Amino acid sequence: MKAVIIDDEALARRELRRLLAEFSWLEVLGEAANIDEAAVTIEALSPDLIFLDIQMPGGSGFDLLARLDRVPNVIFTTAYDQHAVRAFEVNALDYLLKPIEPERLAAALQRVNNAVALPMPQRQVLEQMFVRDGARYWFIPLREVRLLSAENNYVRLWWRKMQPLVARPLSAIEQRLEPKCFFRANRSEIINLEFIENVHLGINGGLQVQLRGGPEVEISRRQARLFREQTSI
C-alpha cells in the first residue's frame, strides 16, 4: 500500500516515517508540508492512504480534502484537534493523536487494510467525496448518492437525509461515476439507477422517475429513449 505524509513540521514527518518503518507492507511515497504541495503530490502519486495534519499554514487538512477530486483513505494526525475530526457526521476515518502511540497506529492501519482488501463491488464504495457543509464534514460514498442536481456552479448531492452542495460542475463529477449505476436524466440531473422506486409516463413523451427517499425526477424525451434501451423497460 502506498502512503503520503502531510504535515507542516519536518520533525513530525520524520517521526511518523520512523514509526511507519515497522510496517513493511506500507510504502511512504512522499511527503508534503502544506496543502498546495499536498494536492500536487497526491495528484502525481495517487496514494492509497494519506496521513493528514489538520492545522497547517495556508489552509487546513479539511481544505485539502475539499479540493481533491479523488479522496484516498485518510488518517488524520493531530496534536489536539480531535474535536475537529469528530465533527464528521458519518464515515469518519481514523485519527491519531500526536505524539502517536505505536499501538494506535497499528490498529488504524489494520482498519485501512481491511477496507482496501474488500472485494471489488464493495470497493467502489471507497470512491468517495469529501464534502463540507457549514461546520459539518462528510466522506460521501458516491454509490450511496441517489441524485445529483446542478445548481448554478454547484452540485447538490441527495444523500441519505442530507443534501450538501459541492463546488464543482456536474460534468466533472459525472466522469467519476460508474456508468452502469448512474444515468443523466436531463440537462441538470443525474440519477442513481439503484434508487429508482417506480417509473411512469410523463408529459411531452418524457418519463417521471420516483426515487426512493425522494424526489421525483423527470427524464427528458431525448434521454427517455436511451433510458429504455439501457434499462430494457
Add this chain to the structure above:
Amino acid sequence: MAFSLTVSNYQFFHRDTRPAYWLVQGAAWSAYGTVNAVAAALVVHLPWQRAAVEMAFFSSLGLVLSHTLRLFMRHRAWQGLPLSARIPRILVASFLVGALAALLTRFLGFAAWRSEELAIGWSGLQPLVSFLVQLLNWMLLFLVWSAFYFSALAIRHRQLAELHEAELARALQASELRLLKSQLNPHFLFNALNTVRALIADEPARAQRAVTQLARLLRYTLGAGQDDLVTLKQELAIVEDYLGIEALRLGERLGIERDIAPQALDMRIPVMLLQTLVENAIKHGIAELPPGGVLRIYAGLVQGTLVLEVENPRPEHVVPAAQEGIGISNARTRLLLLVGPRATLDLDLSNPRRALARVRLSPTV
C-alpha cells in the same frame, strides 16, 4: 472582563444615596428639635404651643443650614482633603454657620427665652452673652454634624474601596486562569512533545535541550500567578525558551530579529505580557504562512517610557479582527489591572501583510 468591571462599578458609584441622606437628616433634626422643645416645656415651663413652634424652627433652621454646609463642602471637595487641612476648615465653617444661625435666631426672636426665662441677671452684658451662648451652641451642633457626615462618607468610601478591591482580585484571578489556559496551549504542548520524541533517537542533545526549555517554560507559566511583575530580562529569557521550541517545530520558516536596548532590561512588566504577544505573532502570523517569516522583537526606552514591539508578517486573507483574539484582549486586561492607565497595548493591523503589537509603559509619576 474589563467590561463587566466597568459596568458593576458604574452601578456602585452611582448608587443613589439621596434617600438615605434625607432620611437621616430629617430624623436627626426632628429628634434634636423635639428634645429641645420638650426640655423647654418641662424645664423652663414654656407653653407647649411655643415649644412646638420653637421645635419646628430649630429643626428647619438646622436642616437648611447643615444642607447648605454640605453643598458647600462637596463643592469644595473637602472629603478629599487630609484631616489636618479639613479640621481647621470645619471649625471655621461651623463657627460661621453657627454665627449665622445665632443671628437668625436672635432676630426672629426665639433666642431670648433661655436667659430671660432663666432670668440670669447679667444686666448689660446679658444680650451679648446670650448671643455667644447661642453661637457656641449652634457651632457645636454643626461640628458634631460634620463629624457624623464625614464619618459616614469615610465608611461608604471604605466599603466602596473594599468592593473595588474584591472585584479587582476576582478579575485578576479570572484572567490568570484564562492566561494559564491560553499559555498551556495544549496544541503547542503536544506538538512540542511530538517534536522532542522525534529528536530523541537521532539528535539526543537537541532533545535534551528542548526538554529543558519546555520545563522552564512550564514552570514559568505555572508560577506566573506568584509575581505579577517581572523584569524585562526575566521575561525575555522565557521568550527565548519558547522560541527555541518553536524554532525546532518551524525550522527555517522562523526567522527572529531582536533589538533590545540594555537599559530597558531592568524595567518591570506584567508577567507573560511579551510572551503572549510573541506567541500570538507566531500562531496567527508566521505559523500560518507556508514560507514562514521574520519575527521582530524590539524593546527600548523613549524618555523613560518603555516601548515593546512585536512585529510579524501575516496571511493577507485573514480579516483584521482575527488576530485581536483572546490573547491580546487578555494581555490588555492584565496590563490595565496591574499597571493602570499609564500602560497601553495597541495592535496595529493597518498593513495588510504585517501585524505590529506595541506596548507603552510610562514611568510611575
